[in-house]
Amino acid sequence: MNIEYKSKKLKRCCEDPRFAQATYGLQNARKLIQRIGEFDAAVSLSDIANNPAARLHKLEGKRRQQYAVDLEHPFRLVFTPIVTGDAEHIHSLEKIQVIRIEEVVNYHGKQK
Secondary structure, three states, X not given: OEEEEOOHHXXXXXXXXXXXXXHHOHHHXXXXXXXXXXXXXXXXXXXXXXXXXXXXXXXXXXXXXXXXXXXXXXXXXXXXXXXXXXXXXXHOHHHOOEEEXXXXXXXXXXXX
C-alpha cells in the first residue's frame, strides 16, 4: 500500500521509532511502527482486515469516511482511504491501495 501523511510531524512519528516514543510513549510507539510496517507490506486494505490483531474498523459519525486500527488501548491509528476514480471503490477493501494517516488518537477521550 502507499501511505500519505496529514503532516510532516506525523510522518516522522510513523517512520522514526525514537520520535514516536518521545511523542506517544514506548508501547504506542512500538504498535505504531508495527502497524505502519503492516500497511507497507499490504497490497490493499483487505490484507489489514485479515489481521485480527489490527482490528480494522470503519468509523461513524463525523469520521464516517475514516478507518482505524488499534494501537495500545485506548489509542487508535486513524486514516482515510484515498480513492481515485469511482467513489464506490471506498466500500471495497481490495480496491483501497492508498491511505492518508490522519492521527494517533484516543477518540473516546483525550487526544494525545
